[in-house]
Amino acid sequence: GQQLNQSPQSMFIQEGEDVSMNCTSSSIFNTWLWYKQDPGEGPVLLIALYKAGELTSNGRLTAQFGITRKDSFLNISASIPSDVGIYFCAGRNRENYGQNFVFGPGTRLSVLP
Amino acid sequence: DGGITQSPKYLFRKEGQNVTLSCEQNLNHDAMYWYRQDPGQGLRLIYYSQIVNDFQKGDIAEGYSVSREKKESFPLTVTSAQKNPTAFYLCASSKTSGEYNEQFFGPGTRLTVL
Numbered sequence: 185g186q187q188l189n190q191s192p193q194s195m196f197i198q199e200g201e202d203v204s205m206n207c208t209s210s211s212i213f214n215t216w217l218w219y220k221q222d223p224g225e226g227p228v229l230l231i232a233l234y235k236a237g238e239l240t241s242n243g244r245l246t247a248q249f250g251i252t253r254k255d256s257f258l259n260i261s262a263s264i265p266s267d268v269g270i271y272f273c274a275g276r277n278r279e280n281y282g283q284n285f286v287f288g289p290g291t292r293l294s295v296l297p
Numbered sequence: 298d299g300g301i302t303q304s305p306k307y308l309f310r311k312e313g314q315n316v317t318l319s320c321e322q323n324l325n326h327d328a329m330y331w332y333r334q335d336p337g338q339g340l341r342l343i344y345y346s347q348i349v350n351d352f353q354k355g356d357i358a359e360g361y362s363v364s365r366e367k368k369e370s371f372p373l374t375v376t377s378a379q380k381n382p383t384a385f386y387l388c389a390s391s392k393t394s395g396e397y398n399e400q401f402f403g404p405g406t407r408l409t410v411l
Contacts, residue, residue, distance in 0.1 A: 226387055226402035287339035
């Protein structure tokens with residue numbers, strides 16, 4: 185079956201630093217989503233990617249759809265305390281696996297003041 | 298405001314009891330989903346429905362049941378057959394037509410079995 189891996193599992197950074205995380209798949213996807221989840225809350229959609237090589241920004245966040253279609257990357261610039269949370273990636277290949285997404289285990293981000 | 302609501306936020310259950318978690322959306326989405334989240338793991342799909350009066354099992358459907366009598370509502374029942382029901386439950390919805398049909402999530406229900 186499909187599996188997603190996220191790296192790193194957790195990270196501690198200083199406020200103001202840039203952050204990079206990635207998501208890799210054992211199979212090809214044609215849609216990637218990135219979510220952020222605060223403790224005790226539902227995930228909030230940050231960025232959606234639909235084409236290989238696509239680079240999309242949302243404020244200080246930038247995500248890229250890897251050209252191999254087996255990976256995606258999320259960067260956060262100039263981190264602030266409210267960036268703390270768990271970042272999930274989700275991928276889908278509608279042609280092969282239908283409508284449903286598969287989710288990664290998440291990257292837990294901590295921002296130190 | 299358009300969105301997804303889940304109730305209750307916290308739910309406590311005694312062993313052997315069935316409980317029902319509510320999920321409502323006013324986004325006019327055709328598809329609705331239930332996920333279970335355990336610490337350190339990705340979301341696991343319990344059930345999904347792409348149209349009223351139809352639903353399919355996900356990866357971990359055993360011990361759960363659902364219904365989809367209305368487009369807006371997709372309640373999940375956690376039955377006594379679910380061996381380890383303590384978890385955070387998330388409901389999501391999406392469009393089914395067109396290319397762009399991201400999933401949007403509700404705020405979740407935390408179920409604790411006493």
